[in-house]
Ligand SMILES: Nc1ncnc2c1ncn2[C@@H]1O[C@H](COP(=O)(O)OP(=O)(O)OP(=O)(O)O)[C@@H](O)[C@H]1O
């Protein structure tokens with residue numbers, strides 16, 4: 001594990017955004033700066049962190065961790081479905097095939113926790129059109145993973161839960177494509193859970209984005225990262241569950257908890273500034289997931305991420 005003083009030294013060099021108009025047309029998401037040209041997109045994963053749909057600041061090495069983890073996972077699942085990856089010119093950059101995104105995010109859950117738990121408890125989990133079993137407890141494992149789709153809202157709007165019936169009734173996705181997409185999600189999730197388990201982690205839930213290229217289904221965006229997924233430490237899960245204790249989380253839930261507990265912020269009003277201590281703590285969590293999942297020691301140099309990306313893109317011919 002990179003020592004804390006190195007994480008701290010990287011604080012001023014994190015990547016907030018990158019302006020490279022020569023790469024094409026910019027679409028700035030909450031986390032990625034995406035440059036589209038022709039049938040490809042250069043996706044730069046910045047060090048931005050978002051929670052409750054607000055961008056809060058940057059975390060040392062986060063973009064690199066997410067991009068490298070996505071590459072790692074795409075390699076692990078490439079027999080299950082085609083993915084959008086074309087090239088990895090820099091540890092924070094993925095060149096991908098441009099797809100027509102489905103307007104639905106496929107969330108799949110192995111356990112009841114987070115927002116679903118809160119909705120279930122409040123009797124408000126009806127929007128998914130699922131008959132929930134009675135008497136579930138927080139963090140309980142489902143007999144089999146359950147898909148809780150959400151709409152992919154336009155920038156600045158919140159994603160909303162939606163049922164399969166609605167998706168099909170509104171024709172948001174055709175029936176055949178939906179069948180295929182959910183089947184792919186189930187296979188990806190099973191592979192993800194198995195691998196995570198072999199590395200001492202529980203892949204609790206995750207979100208897939210899929211699209212089509214020439215009518216064919218492709219997995220796009222990021223996959224099984226700690227931004228798009230929940231990870232718990234497997235060791236001690238049963239004990240903590242039996243006692244009703246919090247699970248040991250290695251994902252974005254840490255920032256949500258910090259915002260709620262330390263600042264009473266859960267998405268309304270102006271988010272608090274992240275302290276350097278919390279930025280370093282979060283960097284450690286991201287790197288810990290990376291190291292656990294890949295079995296590699298995360299190594300990266302302190303210094304400007306932007307300059308490194310420019311150098312690599314120039315060397316590989318993406319920038320003149
Ligand atoms: N292969 C692809 N083709 C087209 N779009 C893609 C592809 N892969 C990812 N995307 C889109 O690129 C964007 C990635 O940026 P980012 O993850 O920062 O966005 P986000 O904040 O999650 O979503 P939003 O679009 O709501 O801002 C997402 O909108 C994602 O759906």
Ligand SMILES: [Mg+2]
Nearest residue numbers: 029030031221
């Ligand atoms: Mg995203």
